[in-house]
Amino acid sequence: MPNRRILSLWFPRLGAERLLRAEPHLDDRPFAVVAEHGPAQVLSSLSVAASQAGLYPGQPVRDAHAMCAGLVTRPQDVRREAAFLDALHRWAGKFSPWVASEPPDALVIDLTGCAHLFGGEAQLCEQVTQDCADLGLSVRVGLADTLGAAWALARYTAQDRSGHRSGDAIDQEAPATRAKAGKRRHWERGGAAPSVTVSPADQGRIAAPGQAYSALAPLPIAALRLDAATREQLSRLGLRRVGDLLGQPRAGLARRFGRGLVDRLDQAMGAAPEPINPAPPRDRFSVRLSLPEAIGLEADVKAGCDKMLERLCARLREKGRGARTLRIEAHRTDRSMVWRHVSAASASHDPHRWADLLAMKIAEIDAGDGIDMLRLEAIGHEPLHDRTVKGHLDAARAVQERLAKGSAFEDLLGRLGARVGMERITRRHPGQSHIPEKGAQVLAAAWSDPAEHWPKPQVARPLLLWPPEPVSAPDTPRLPQRFRWRGRDFETRGRTGPERIAPEWWLDDPAWRSGPRDYWRVETDRGDRLWLFYAHGGAMSSGWFCQGAFA
Template sequence: MPAKRILSLWFPRLGAERLLRLERGTLEAPLAVARDTGNMQILSSLSLAASEAGLTMGQPLRDARTMCPALITRLQNPQAEADFLKTLRRWAGKFSPWVGEQGETALILDITGCAHLFGGEESLLAAVEEDCLQLNLTVHAGIADTVGAAWALARYAGQPLGMARTGDAVDQEARATRSRATKRRNWERGGPTPRAMPRAPRGARIAAPGTTHSALAPLPVAALRLPESITTQLTRLGVRQIGELAGMPRAALARRFGKDVMLRLDQAHGVAPEPVSPARAPLHFAVRLTLPEPIGLEADMLAGIDRLLPALAERLQAKGRGARRVRFQAFRTDQTSQIIEIGLARPSSDPDRIRPLLAMKLSDIDVGFGVDILRIEAHQTESLAPQQHKGHFDASGQARANMAQDTALDDLIGRLGARLGLEAITRRHPASSHLPEKAALTFGAAWSTAYGVDMGADATWPIPATRRPLHLWRPEPLMGTQPDPMPPERLKFRGQMFEITYASGPERVAPEWWLDDPDWRNGVRDYWRATTQHGQQLWIYFAHGAALSTGWFCHGRFA
């Protein structure tokens, strides 16, 4: 079995070079990307011209503008940079099928058994650099037996130890100034202004199989992916290289600096496993129709939708998925687009269930001078299997059949959701509680079923001991009553006096003893159905008192 080989690709100028690609090479001034950190902005990415001007990563923006008045800055867009890294991940798939992301600016590839397809590892690195040169991207690469070693070689191979910014130069300053040396940059102590990061020769960035220890030994301790605080402490103690750290007693290091130091050291040397986790390619379901002539009639767009939906349904069915949210885009001749979006109450790949919802919202599209491209994308999908049923085979099969037949209600929810929003449509489900306030649960109709939910709800409504009122509200105290458990003859409710002509009951309801509900701190309740002289039927109860005083309350009204 061949030895595992790992390739690390680091893009140190990812954010800045992404913006330069958008400018199409028209921007020649130094460019920096800034991000908000606390009460100030710092530099998160630099172009080559900005680095040659003396700017550094993590530098405050105000200091950078003082050093380079011609600096052009852009605010960081983390989502756009993450999307750009995903695009590079797809590009890296040409070198290995096992590609994963490593942080925000790096990729990790398992190239075991792949290098010979490109003529060897050096030729593979040359191909990577050639592609990145054509893409106007700066890349630093390293190949080794482990993920940690490849990461270290990509960032620190071939660099002088002082460029790693691992601490003060202990062998160059007097003891009286060492404590302040870490607070001053190299060029502030008389050193040269930092320039662009040098790139090591290809041979220095490739650790031959079995030579991981010797390749890591001269690198600084920062190459172990340790926190900056630990790196600074090790450098102040005189431990500046990985080889020096590896020769020290492990127990003493773990006691003083924690287990992370030994874990990172073992991962870099291959003692502790660190597998490459490839990022799974996201499912993509989209179809497009390019028209020979612009269209503007609603009937023409419906004809285009009829041609696109069957193709979209085939792609969804091939993966066993159903569309939850569908986006329709109409690209106009003036290079702009109009977008409408619909949601389905149940995931489906049936064109007959998607088309009516799109047709309802076509009137929202302004076609302008005409539409020449139509595109439909199912950007949110779910598995077509509704849920996992428990029990014997016949019961689960019948439940699935019932759910498969209930499409009319789902279509109604979808049509209402296209106008009101799916979040505005709710559904009541039975709950396993004897308390009137907790006898039902409210769920979104589009994210629940009429046959129960996966939260312990029963499939059918429980039958209470007595009828429940149609209108239920929070308990309100009744005035003019005495603390007597028998129904009063007269009571005052919401500013009106009522005479009780008939009362049936009581029904005693007690709260769950294992729950602390503030509404039930007045103890056990005895519910009565009281009929007034005007024919109104109130649902009143007598609270026997617990943490609160006793008394009569009104909880609802019968129709």
């Protein structure tokens, strides 16, 4: 069985370089990402130019601007950084199926038995560095027998192999796919893999099998992943290198600094197990179509989307999921990209239902000088229940059931949502409250089911309802014969009531601090049928108010 080999990848500038990929014009200027730490704002990630200006992570933003007047900053987006690390997790799967993430800026790969497929460990590390340089990312690698040793070598060894930023970003895949592929290496054609050797240039980042002791000895004690208090105590005693601790009695170290220090030493040396928990990348449903020649006609774009829809829906169907929101990307020949989002009222993996919705968005895409790649991705998807496929004899009944379940109405919602926005289409549902203004609630139509039935109130409710408006009338519970409302005088001709409604005692609603209300259905001499109530008073004064009108 081969020796266990662990590769640690650390991206020290992940936050800043993620944004620089979208704004390459800032590559030569000092650039930093700002994070919120309580009431203070500090730098969380810096570009190379910002580091050369003397700035450092954790520095307050005001101090950074005082040191570097030309500093450009952007706010941190933790969610997008996590999504970008997840994309790198999928990329690292090309080297080994055992990949684990170390948020917020690192990956761990178990390379046991995999390095020979890439020509050896040194060649594999070179390919990792080159791939990251092509993506515009700085990476530091560490390769050893244990996770602790690889983590230490990636962060505390001098590695000046940062590749030049080429600008070949992920969103510029079409030109890369048309590039001429390099010749295959001899070991990929069936030849013997080169022997595992470590050159002098790679000794800082690659520890040969069984050489974790000599690789870690010159490193600082921070390479053992110790807490700040333990590091400070060790520094006061003159123990500043890992080699200073390896020769000390274990019992004395555990008694004085706790078991955590000894455990970290054992994990780094391989005496204690430290497993890697690889997490499979989340399901990602996307397809792309690279075109041999640029296109610009709407019909050509639609034809390409129809072709991609078949493949995308087939993958969704295999996983038992349905797309809720699709993102269509058009990569143009000038290396710019335009995109549109389209949402459906219900999750589906039926390409025919999505084709009509996509056609509405394709007309909005500006082809510019031409489109050389199309990409379609399901950015929102949900699990779908299994469905039984019916035969020819039950086809008519299946159509009737589909229409009865509201599929046609869902298609209508999808078409309307593609034009005005899915969030603007709402429906009313009965509310679980006896308060009149809470008797119904507004929900998004695409993310809610129609109400099966509306509870019929025992007393009629007005057709129009508005916030209570004051009525000029004597401050007594008896319904007045004459009153004034909205600048007009009214005379009571008919009345029905009263209906007493008490406030929800378990909630502090400012609108109901006037206490219980007695509601009356009043017919006036002007033909209006109003809904008046008398507030008996509580935290607020009593009086008469008008809240609605009947048909």
